[in-house]
């Protein structure tokens with residue numbers, strides 16, 4: 001009986017890469033898991049440490065450490081690289097120069113090695129780096145996906161769940177849209193609880209929780225990463241599990257709807273950038289971009305967020321252009 005071997009690679013085996021690897025092994029998402037890091041000894045140590053744990057997991061995942069070019073045989077590559085020892089103080093954009101330099105290093109190597117699978121990118125600033133991977137890889141846009149506002153949307157659903165009380169976040173549909181950064185915003189016009197529009201749900205339950213301070217809820221979701229960061233110096237388990245979820249959804253052709261950073265070709269009136277919007281995620285990567293009919297205020301926020309991402313993309317592409325005459 002022949003069986004398709006599910007191959008997942010992770011490049012960047014730091015806090016996030018390790019959390020993603022752990023989720024993949026414990027959820028039996030891949031048959032073969034390849035770890036790659038510029039610190040190859042560290043990647044090998046991590047692979048051996050995972051090998052020690054396999055007997056106690058529900059999987060028989062073979063974990064090995066490889067040079068980045070060898071990830072080309074994978075179905076999915078999860079990207080969690082970042083400039084070594086870089087500490088950020090107030091914005092993910094502080095990582096742009098270092099992350100862009102890494103993209104310009106590893107993507108051409110993987111292209112040359114023939115990678116034809118799907119990239120899922122967590123590296124910050126996520127939307128800009130996702131677009132660079134798209135440009136440098138030459139892959140169709142559906143095969144280059146940023147985690148974008150997926151984690152922020154989970155944070156938003158949890159915040160809503162906490163203020164309305166007693167409803168599981170999984171029964172709430174709500175998205176953070178735009179940049180995985182300070183300009184993201186909640187698409188309140190499309191929040192539903194058990195299928196009921198949020199305005200209606202709130203009005204019917206006013207005796208229980210009054211009127212919700214939406215700005216407060218939204219800001220708490222937008223800022224939650226920093227609250228973790230200032231206490232432990234990084235965030236890893238939310239995004240590590242998110243990366244594993246993306247890999248699982250692709251390999252299982254789940255066609256699940258999630259927020260993600262997707263390259264736009266006219267959707268939401270934009271192109272030449274990647275930005276957080278709801279997508280259908282399946283075997284081919286981005287199967288569909290869901291177009292939310294945003295209200296006027298939300299569309300304004302979307303445009304501002306898109307303008308900011310585009311400014312940094314154009315700046316980064318210009319900086320890496322070959323000087324004229326060479």
Ligand SMILES: NC(=O)C1=CN([C@@H]2O[C@H](COP(=O)(O)OP(=O)(O)OC[C@H]3O[C@@H](n4cnc5c(N)ncnc54)[C@H](O)[C@@H]3O)[C@@H](O)[C@H]2O)C=CC1
Nearest residue numbers: 012013014015016037038080081082122123124151234239
């Ligand atoms: N999108 C999201 O929601 C989130 C994104 N992140 C981002 O994920 C990235 C990783 O974060 P951490 O794991 O905490 O960082 P880390 O510093 O712990 O790990 C980064 C790893 O990348 C490796 N690396 C550096 N250059 C490389 C290269 N050229 N080739 C291969 N490996 C290379 C380093 O050796 C290191 O092991 C950061 O950009 C971070 O901001 C983190 C949390 C949430």
Ligand SMILES: CC(=O)C(=O)O
Nearest residue numbers: 092124151225226235
């Ligand atoms: C670090 C980061 O991007 C986050 O936790 O949202």
